[in-house]
Amino acid sequence: MSFMPKNKEILDKQNVILSFLQMRFCENYNYVILNEVRCSRPCVANLDGMNTGFSRSLCSLRMTNSKTLALLRMKKSIFGRINAISTTLLILVFLALSTGLFSKPRSVGDSTFSFTAELGLGYNTDLNSLLTEIQLQNFSPSLRILWKPDHRLNIGLQTARINIMDIQKNEPHSEFGSADIRASLKGYPALLIINMNLYGIGIYGGLGTTYVTSAIEAIGTKVSVNNWYYTYYLGIGYNYFFSDSFGIGFEADVYTFSLMQIRSGGLKLKLNYDFLNW
Amino acid sequence: MKIKLTIWLLLVLVMVMILDSCNPDLTPPTIPIDEKKVLQGTKSLTSEADVLIEGVYRIKPGGDEFGPLAVIKKTGDQFSVFFGKSISYAILYAGEKKGTVYFEGYWRFAQNSNTGSMSLTIDPTAGASDVLSGKKPSVLILTGTYKLYGVDKKISLEYQRPIHIDTNYYIISHRGGGRNIDRLPASENSVEMIKYSERLGVNGIEIDVQLTKDSIPVIFHDEYMNKRLINEDYFIGKVSDYTYAQLRAFVTLKNGEKIPTLEEALKAAMDNNAIKLVWLDSKYPSVVRKIAPIQKKFLDQAKSKNRNIRVLIGIPDEDILNAYLKIDNHKNYPALCELDSSLFVKSTAEVWAPRWSLGLQPDMVKSVHDQSKQAFVWTLDVPDFIHTFIKDGKFDGILTNYPTQVAYEFYAKE
Missing domain, CATH: 2.40.160.20 (Porin)
Known part of the structure; x- marks a missing residue:
């Protein structure tokens, strides 16, 4: 699999997403968002100079639709100003929210023991x-x-x-x-x-x-x-x-x-x- | 998703292949033994010619695969060629036509499945005329080809010197001639393997004796029956769990043979004139009492037939030693003791057989010889150490899984 995105224009317009893309685990541009958060491996993202750990349980949520993208875009304006901790918290909140909205019982149900x-x-x-x-x-x-x-x-x-x-x-x-x-x-x-x-x-x-x-x-x-x-x-x-x-x-x-x-x-x-x- | 699924499926496939690769490949190489094209219409060589052809030869072309020297030795109906490199050997059948001696057969590496046909000739001017008239030739050269990976390669062997002869030395092959893992044409510990073993240059065999449920001594190595040795899945117990009739009717060894009785194995050894010694590896104490009368009966038969063959009861541990010592007049039952020097003396065995990794042990071997007894080592498979034990050691025999390598080192000894 190549790391090269297929459509760089979209990335450039969406800085938030771009910053996600800089995560090392992204494999394919078709999964710009998906892969960032669905990657099956524990991973580390570099957001505004801070290393943020993502456990795989968080990464496994479905975030493929437009609402997810919209939520990310909304945070674009504040992304440059917030500090690293805030960024992390925002992402966690976002992922938690997505869990409730889009996950199905059992189909992605590894968020519990x-x-x-x-x-x-x-x-x-x-x-x-x-x-x-x-x-x-x-x-x-x-x-x-x-x-x-x-x-x-x-x-x-x-x-x-x-x-x-x-x-x-x-x-x-x-x-x-x-x-x-x-x-x-x-x-x-x-x-x-x-x-x-x-x-x-x-x-x-x-x-x-x-x-x-x-x-x-x-x-x-x-x-x-x-x-x-x-x-x-x-x-x-x-x-x-x-x-x-x-x-x-x-x-x-x-x-x-x-x-x-x-x-x-x-x-x-x-x-x-x-x-x-x- | 399709790509990931494909990767998952490939991963499963790879895992299955890896697990499957754990199973040993016991398939014998396809030996081109039946391609006797050159030998058609030839006459057999005289025994005088056979002896004249035996010798140590220098290999000209072909040394890459087989090393610089080869030993040619008549083994039964065929000639065996023992090479000095890669534990390789050839089995060649010979015949004469119009003053030329022809050889045809196959070569192989003992440790893998590489094999191919080999065809050699001795032209009348290269020594055939002298050999066929029973005279020692001044020059003796075998030339021909062998097939390697489908390509014919040239080879030439030039006579250098006679083979080393010592009729008191024993080249003893493991498990009747060879293990299944060595992919020989017969199963280990089978009558067919005992018959085949002379081609490998042996003059002794070791066989493993166990008892069936009804106390019949049979030849089988492992404690439990398993697919390494037999073809049937549902026989998983010990030999002693099954009756002789059950084993004979329904169990086949890997190449389809039946599990032999001790008597059948000894008869096969007696019929094979190359074999001068049979080492009975007793697998547990109760075996000893059962095999002793069979040993006695067989030795009496051999004596009446004027057949020079020894049969030794192996004593690998103290329990078996104690079982042996409990036999009435145990000194009348020749034995071989693998234990230390004090137990060897106690055993009254006529052969002492330590494991080879204990070294050359010159003092102990001398002590054994001083008692007019013999010393063998087991189970020596490493070519460098085979060379050392034959060149520097004083042992009287080697038990090995690679008798062709021992034969090469022994017969090429200067």
């Missing part, structure tokens, strides 16, 4: 044998608790019951004659999850361990064993909150169990519930 529970139910399958041994009964529930602070980066814990595979097959030419095997592999992960949301699209990454159980019944003997495996998790999904507390979503995810070299891919529907806000 909350805990969200995401209950998922979906279908998982071993990606290594995706085309050969699809097991439609492999429905897997999952539970994720996310702490959503006033930053875009959320953190939480996740567990699930993953039906990694469930097969039944026959080996007709074994040295013991025709032999049948029934085997299932289930995983119970405990993962530390990090999550970022953008435009309702959430990306999830996780690390942790999975308690894997294997049950095999073959040639007259049942064997149940278990083991722990380091596990990586990646997910991408969409979340939509239809009220202050409830939302729904869907997610595609992949668990990778180390050493077993199994990747279990899945699709799931989610019910999201903000059970604690402050």
Whole structure:
């Protein structure tokens, strides 16, 4: 992305905006205002020689319409005279005002702290044998608790019951004659999850361990064993909150169990519930 | 928004690729072993010619990849060429037609998947006439080409001197011949690997012994079954969790072989005339009592067939030592002890095998030799140290994952 504005004339006519543009985090002139205040990173602005810190929560407010521009322009005349502290206060007031006017519940709702529970139910399958041994009964529930602070980066814990595979097959030419095997592999992960949301699209990454159980019944003997495996998790999904507390979503995810070299891919529907806000 | 979304998606893709890259690539290189075009219509060489061709050669063109020297050694039905650089080697099949000796096969680097065909000839004027008539030639030059990244490159090997011979020295390969990570044409600890191992210049193998649930000794390295060694996802327990029948019917090693029993592995070793020593790495104490009678039975069979082969029970820790000492007449069961000098004496083992990182230990090795016993080191893979141990050390053998490098250093020794 280029820092070069596409329309410098507009900038020159609007000194206030220009001073915003001097913030280092501005990436694209189309977002002259938007980017100044929506940038997803904590940033520092240099206004009248004073370094002003912006937390990302303030920066995340929507300010794209003409009212926002008008408010900025109104402050243009006093911008040169007020001291740095006043400038900061004005901006904070402005951002707070914008929050009330233009933000929607949940869609930009990272200005408060909350805990969200995401209950998922979906279908998982071993990606290594995706085309050969699809097991439609492999429905897997999952539970994720996310702490959503006033930053875009959320953190939480996740567990699930993953039906990694469930097969039944026959080996007709074994040295013991025709032999049948029934085997299932289930995983119970405990993962530390990090999550970022953008435009309702959430990306999830996780690390942790999975308690894997294997049950095999073959040639007259049942064997149940278990083991722990380091596990990586990646997910991408969409979340939509239809009220202050409830939302729904869907997610595609992949668990990778180390050493077993199994990747279990899945699709799931989610019910999201903000059970604690402050 | 589209640009940011694209970046997000690219980020996810990159993360998936990074995570995926953690999985080792165990795919064996595609070896052009079947391209025997030049050898069509040739006759096999006599054993006298084979011996005359063995030697240390100076490499003319081609030294960039393979170093200045090469060792050519007959290994079973083929010749192996051990190069001095980059742990590289070649496996060549030979034949004679109209007074010219032809070699055809492949070369490869042991540590990566680079490989290619190699074709060499000895012209009648370059020594073939003498070699084929059983006379030592005054000049012996192999010339030809090898393929590197799809390009044919010239190579020439000129005979310098005979190979170093010491029939009491052991080049012992790990896990039956090589590990899966080394991308050999057979799985580690398989019968197929034991059969293949002679091409790598070995005269000894180490194999790992565990017991199935019904106490059958089988060959398998890791404590838990996993995708590094087997193809089946749902076998995740220890070998001892499953019956022999379950393992044999439903588990395949990475290249599709079955997990061998100890008896199958020993039979494969006995059928492979290059192998003179089998080191049984006992994975836990209860293994020892089970493998001892099999060892005895096998050694008796070898003796009746006049086959010179040793089988040693490995003693890697004190628990296994105690299990070994509890065997009735344990001195009748040849063993190899990896423990310190006092425990080695206690073990009555005929071979002492410290880890190589403890150094050359000349005094201890001399003490072992004074007891008419032998000393090996394990598991030595570093080319510089292989050179040092062979040049300056007094050990009687090296256990390694790169036997071709040990073979090069040993046979090129002046």
